[in-house]
Amino acid sequence: MKNNKSIYVIDDERDICELVAQELTLFGYQVQTFSTGAQAGYAIKNKPPALCIIDLGLPDMDGMDLVRQLCDKNNVGVMILSGRNSVPDRILGLELGADDYIVKPFIPRELVARVNSLLRRLEKLEQPPQTTSQRQAHFGNCVYDPATLSLTNGDDATVELSSAESELLLALLKAPKTILSRDQLLGENASPFDRSIDVRMSRVRKKIETDPKNPKLIKTIYGVGYMLTTDVSWS
Structure with missing residues (x-):
């Protein structure tokens, strides 16, 4: 499947990064993985991806801080992938502007389906209908x-x-x-x-x-x- 969209996976669990990257690569996405928020932040600043998939338990920072930073950038999609299953964590992540929240353990193909859905939605926002294009x-x-x-x-x-x-x-x-x-x-x-x-x-x-x-x-x-x-x- 042809797909040139770039996705960054930010998670300090190597097995998770490899699993997510493998599944998304099968669908043609260009995937890069990072084990720390600092590494990801540097890469995002230099070349923003279409979507970031972020674990909240990063070794050098709270993943929520990275989510907050990214949600200030309206051209980067944000998906949280975390073992935190509490309602307050889910609500906080969404309030900060995350587009989706997936709890570990997860079904890889479900993650891919939700990535596809999220990126379709973002693509529609980037290309408003002709009736409203270039209008306020x-x-x-x-x-x-x-x-x-x-x-x-x-x-x-x-x-x-x-x-x-x-x-x-x-x-x-x-x-x-x-x-x-x-x-x-x-x-x-x-x-x-x-x-x-x-x-x-x-x-x-x-x-x-x-x-x-x-x-x-x-x-x-x-x-x-x-x-x-x-x-x-x-x-």
């Missing part, structure tokens, strides 16, 4: 630019959205004043951690709402999903 969305007091994944809020402050945040916001912008279920917002990229949609929506609200605890632009329709309450214009 104006809603409420905000302006969103799909080309740069940047948003200017009512305070004239510009912030960057992660790929996951951008995906959710764009879905709402394409269907204003329409209730969208969690499944509709996740689309074909739904994962077993479907509650992550609520965590990511919370992050979006913090960037566009005047009072995120009392949101006006994005309303929760309890038991159903979410709705963007304002009109949207593109220019």
